[in-house]
Amino acid sequence: MAYESLVAEYLDFELPAYVPREELLVSLPEPSCNNVITSVVGVRRCGKTFFLYQLMDELVRSGVPRNRVFHFAFNDEPITPLPAWKWFLER
Secondary structure, X not given: OOHHHHHHXXXXXXXXXXXXXXXXXXXXXXXXXXXXXXXXXXXXXXXXXXXXXXXXXHHHHOOOOHHHOOOOOOOOOOOOOOOHHHHHHOO
């Protein structure tokens, strides 16, 4: 699947409902051009995806435009072998 398709598909994606987990929240740096990626790691089925949804929702509520917040599950979709840095530099 091409990156353009992933981006277009994700812009139509609405964040699902989640149960806020205050005890899991961490302090993330303010978005800037030097800290554009947040990774969450953990064992299977521990809530990583919904934790990301919560972080994304908080970013949007704090004023970050929705079209600047993305979530890609690289294990769910086959992705074209084009290096991501090249695709983003071409935009």
